[in-house]
Amino acid sequence: MSSSAPAAPSLHYPHYEPPAEGQRLELAPGIGWVRMHLPFALNHINLWLLDDGDALTAIDSGFGIERTRTAWEQVLAADPRPLRRVIVTHHHPDHIGLAAWLAARDRATVLMTQGEFLSAHAVWNQLPGHCIEDMVAQFRSHGLDDTRLAALSARGPAYRRGAPELPAHYHRLFAGDTLQIGAHRWRVIVGYGHAPEHASLYCAELGILISGDMLLPRISTNISVYAATPGADPLGWFLSSLQALCELPEDTLVLPSHGHPFRGIRARVDQLVEHHRERCAALLAECAAPRCAGELLPTLFPRELDTHQVMFAMGEAIAHLNHLETQGALTRDVGADGLIRFSLRR
Numbered sequence: 001m002s003s004s005a006p007a008a009p010s011l012h013y014p015h016y017e018p019p020a021e022g023q024r025l026e027l028a029p030g031i032g033w034v035r036m037h038l039p040f041a042l043n044h045i046n047l048w049l050l051d052d053g054d055a056l057t058a059i060d061s062g063f064g065i066e067r068t069r070t071a072w073e074q075v076l077a078a079d080p081r082p083l084r085r086v087i088v089t090h091h092h093p094d095h096i097g098l099a100a101w102l103a104a105r106d107r108a109t110v111l112m113t114q115g116e117f118l119s120a121h122a123v124w125n126q127l128p129g130h131c132i133e134d135m136v137a138q139f140r141s142h143g144l145d146d147t148r149l150a151a152l153s154a155r156g157p158a159y160r161r162g163a164p165e166l167p168a169h170y171h172r173l174f175a176g177d178t179l180q181i182g183a184h185r186w187r188v189i190v191g192y193g194h195a196p197e198h199a200s201l202y203c204a205e206l207g208i209l210i211s212g213d214m215l216l217p218r219i220s221t222n223i224s225v226y227a228a229t230p231g232a233d234p235l236g237w238f239l240s241s242l243q244a245l246c247e248l249p250e251d252t253l254v255l256p257s258h259g260h261p262f263r264g265i266r267a268r269v270d271q272l273v274e275h276h277r278e279r280c281a282a283l284l285a286e287c288a289a290p291r292c293a294g295e296l297l298p299t300l301f302p303r304e305l306d307t308h309q310v311m312f313a314m315g316e317a318i319a320h321l322n323h324l325e326t327q328g329a330l331t332r333d334v335g336a337d338g339l340i341r342f343s344l345r346r
Helices: 066-077 097-107 114-124 132-141 146-155 236-247 265-286 294-300 308-325
Strands: 025-028 031-037 044-052 055-059 083-087 110-114 171-173 180-181 183-193 198-203 208-212 255-257 331-336 340-344
Touching: 025 255, 031 066, 044 180, 044 236, 044 255, 044 294, 083 097, 097 110, 110 114, 110 198, 114 208, 132 146, 146 308, 236 255, 236 308, 265 294, 265 308, 294 308, 308 331, 308 340
Parallel strands: 055 083, 083 110, 110 171, 208 255
Antiparallel strands: 025 031, 031 044, 044 055, 180 183, 183 198, 198 208, 331 340
8 A cells, every 4th residue: 555645624434443353343234344453564454244144244354364363263253153255355465365264164155356366366376477576577677776676586475474375266256246245235346456356345225335445545555567467557447446436425434444434435536536646747747857667766655665665666656657658648668778767758
């Protein structure tokens, strides 16, 4: 995730105190909020446990460490019903990390989109375009310095640390699918840019959107270009997906994966659009002469970055430069040294 401006004043936060780790807080009839620890600067993830008749459905599973397993055991011990389904919004390890473990516990079905299922397995198995070597090569071509490249290589593939095992089979979700979960119907909304086919869930009866990482109240979702799709415009896809969320009623209660539940979809979307516009403007101002993404990291992230953050920052810098190229504002050239540089279109 990348930092963003403070949440707009027009956002409204219902007065919910986050649940303690290992506890479930009832937000609405049949909707339980569970919060789990993350071992990063972003130190928590919100998970959702829904009443499903004589069973339960979990939305996302948390990071695959023993602390999260212990917390889940405490949550599930408080309800005698088994898990029937585990819905995974997307393939990032804090969301899919314990999905296989949870599903095996009660022989639950895992539900997710095909793009997320296949991406998870591609990263887990370090397939071409999804492996550390290809990521480092991509960042090298975009001008990242040798010291940081070496740190990324030494760090190695971290995905399995958060997702020690993956589901071997799943029920495929499509955009527009309707899921009956207990007494309520939920529509699948697929968004793009943060992940290949991120699934959010909307219940019109309850006026609730489980947004995953597509819409967060106080930080901006990371948007990265991956080695498998070097010329992609994920920022453009993400901004289009945000506009689609604006079709939901303004009083919708948004349940995000990080931060607090809030109301004010359009206000938050407007803020995020402006945030990315400002980032693009800052990059344009630096590209009067040809510049590499690696050179432009301080423009977008004027602070010290650890190795984990460098990975996200480079992906996001390339995403903004690719977007400006797609919009016709920048041109891309590959120099004799093999480096990709962007400059203002003349």
